[in-house]
Amino acid sequence: MLVIQCPFCGPRPELEFAHGGEAHIARPSDPASVTIEEWGAFLYLRKNTRGVHAERWRHVRGCGRFFNALRDTTTDQFIATYKAGEAPPASATGGAV
Amino acid sequence: MQKFSAWSLLKKSFGGHKGWQSQWRRATPKPEYDAIIVGGGGHGLGAAYYLAAEHGLTNIAVLEKGWIGGGNTGRNTTIIRSNYLFDESARLYDHSLKMWNDLAQVLNYNVMFSPRGVMMLAHTVHDVQVIKRHVHANRCNGVDNAWLTPAQAKEFCPPLNIDDNIRYPVMGAALQRSGGTARHDAVAWGYARAADALGVDIIENCEVTGIRRDANGAVEALETSRGLIKSRKVGVSAAGNTSVVLGLAGVRLPLESFPLQALVSEPIKPVFPCVVMSNSIHAYVSQSDKGELVIGAGTDAYTSYTQRGALHINAHTLEAICELFPMFRRMRMLRNWGGIVDVTPDRSPIIAKTPVQGLYVNCGWGTGGFKATPGSAHVFAWTIAKDEPHPINAPFTIERFRDGTLIDEAAAAAVAH
Numbered sequence: 001m002l003v004i005q006c007p008f009c010g011p012r013p014e015l016e017f018a019h020g021g022e023a024h025i026a027r028p029s030d031p032a033s034v035t036i037e038e039w040g041a042f043l044y045l046r047k048n049t050r051g052v053h054a055e056r057w058r059h060v061r062g063c064g065r066f067f068n069a070l071r072d073t074t075t076d077q078f079i080a081t082y083k084a085g086e087a088p089p090a091s092a093t094g095g096a097v
Numbered sequence: 098m099q100k101f102s103a104w105s106l107l108k109k110s111f112g113g114h115k116g117w118q119s120q121w122r123r124a125t126p127k128p129e130y131d132a133i134i135v136g137g138g139g140h141g142l143g144a145a146y147y148l149a150a151e152h153g154l155t156n157i158a159v160l161e162k163g164w165i166g167g168g169n170t171g172r173n174t175t176i177i178r179s180n181y182l183f184d185e186s187a188r189l190y191d192h193s194l195k196m197w198n199d200l201a202q203v204l205n206y207n208v209m210f211s212p213r214g215v216m217m218l219a220h221t222v223h224d225v226q227v228i229k230r231h232v233h234a235n236r237c238n239g240v241d242n243a244w245l246t247p248a249q250a251k252e253f254c255p256p257l258n259i260d261d262n263i264r265y266p267v268m269g270a271a272l273q274r275s276g277g278t279a280r281h282d283a284v285a286w287g288y289a290r291a292a293d294a295l296g297v298d299i300i301e302n303c304e305v306t307g308i309r310r311d312a313n314g315a316v317e318a319l320e321t322s323r324g325l326i327k328s329r330k331v332g333v334s335a336a337g338n339t340s341v342v343l344g345l346a347g348v349r350l351p352l353e354s355f356p357l358q359a360l361v362s363e364p365i366k367p368v369f370p371c372v373v374m375s376n377s378i379h380a381y382v383s384q385s386d387k388g389e390l391v392i393g394a395g396t397d398a399y400t401s402y403t404q405r406g407a408l409h410i411n412a413h414t415l416e417a418i419c420e421l422f423p424m425f426r427r428m429r430m431l432r433n434w435g436g437i438v439d440v441t442p443d444r445s446p447i448i449a450k451t452p453v454q455g456l457y458v459n460c461g462w463g464t465g466g467f468k469a470t471p472g473s474a475h476v477f478a479w480t481i482a483k484d485e486p487h488p489i490n491a492p493f494t495i496e497r498f499r500d501g502t503l504i505d506e507a508a509a510a511a512v513a514h
């Protein structure tokens with residue numbers, strides 16, 4: 001089981017969290033103006049990174065808040081967690097994400 | 098290829114079983130092939146076999162990063178069924194189910210296909226309605242499936258607990274009698290051996306590190322850990338690593354890779370006559386011919402490439418199994434492991450051409466690819482050989498996610514996820 005550092009509550013077991021998929025996918029601000037390819041990509045295409053991956057988590061059985069995390073998908077090790085709306089900490093990734 | 102038969106077994110037994118050949122050659126890569134399959138699992142080896150056997154392409158290679166049978170083909174719970182809801186899925190999975198029947202004869206390899214029946218349990222009123230809908234849809238598509246009352250379910254599978262007072266009582270079940278299990282390693286080995294006999298080079302420990310394309314953007318060669326190999330046709334059948342391989346050609350896919358765990362118990366005498374699945378409480382169980390209970394869990398919550406998952410996922414599955422089959426409560430588990438499965442948003446596979454000329458992909462089988470091995474390999478070989486999809490896999494494109502023509506087995510909930 002993973003131990004996840006909630007930016008609001010501190011380290012908690014994975015059981016308290018829900019995984020929310022890839023982070024930093026912005027919904028097009030004017031959906032009517034995007035092409036069908038762009039809309040399909042927004043809905044379905046994912047990086048599925050093998051390596052350092054930016055992803056959303058929600059502390060669903062804790063504070064209930066969403067936050068983002070950088071995790072290495074080849075080791076499952078968390079590199080950093082940070083609040084929603086913030087950019088991923090560049091120092092943690094060497095700018096890889 | 099040495100033909101396997103009762104006679105050859107007897108003959109070799111007099112010589113102390115010396116003189117059996119390796120089942121496939123240890124091939125070294127040639128500079129160029131007519132077609133290359135990336136990924137030496139059941140789907141990839143099968144595609145190579147059908148390319149050689151049915152389409153006359155024998156100058157082909159299968160590149161495998163690890164060893165044959167070391168990926169999901171050797172890591173799954175071997176359940177075979179075709180009771181999917183939608184017409185497209187029913188055609189694809191039933192095509193495969195029919196091929197299992199004579200696969201051992203076709204490959205001259207005992208894949209131990211055992212159509213012992215697959216029973217899917219209903220625990221809630223919603224389950225009952227959904228599963229009955231599946232039974233009716235299956236029967237319209239000519240797929241065998243029948244509704245059983247709890248008493249009938251217990252008659253078919255005596256260890257099943259049908260008491261009213263368990264947390265998720267059994268309210269009925271769907272039974273596909275033509276479903277069952279097969280020996281997963283034998284499927285990989287059988288396809289590898291049969292493909293090798295037709296001249297296919299099976300190259301293990303060979304990882305693809307780059308995809309070279311010509312001035313028009315078409316595939317011309319693969320960069321690998323064992324050097325540059327030219328080919329104008331490349332079929333990728335790389336399961337959990339498909340996003341990584343196709344990323345080398347700049348193709349993005351609607352895939353996410355999750356760990357899926359399975360475990361086996363200590364071996365015991367034959368007690369469990371069929372396969373039982375419960376999608377609602379995530380328990381999948383059968384008994385292997387060695388006597389082990391083979392148990393499958395749900396996927397872990399997060400994407401990963403680690404081939405391991407969290408213990409609480411297995412514990413959750415075992416709790417369900419102990420309640421459904423109280424006789425197993427004191428059994429010990431021997432081993433558990435994880436495989437990386439590539440999941441599409443609609444839980445249906447992609448068997449299609451990609452936007453890159455000469456590059457084909459067979460992926461997105463998620464948690465249920467083993468059952469489809471022969472059928473998937475067969476239509477993928479067709480797609481590669483003819484540069485157009487077989488009618489059976491024509492709906493399973495990448496573009497369905499752009500066009501909204503999903504084959505939404507995820508919502509249909511017949512599938513394990």
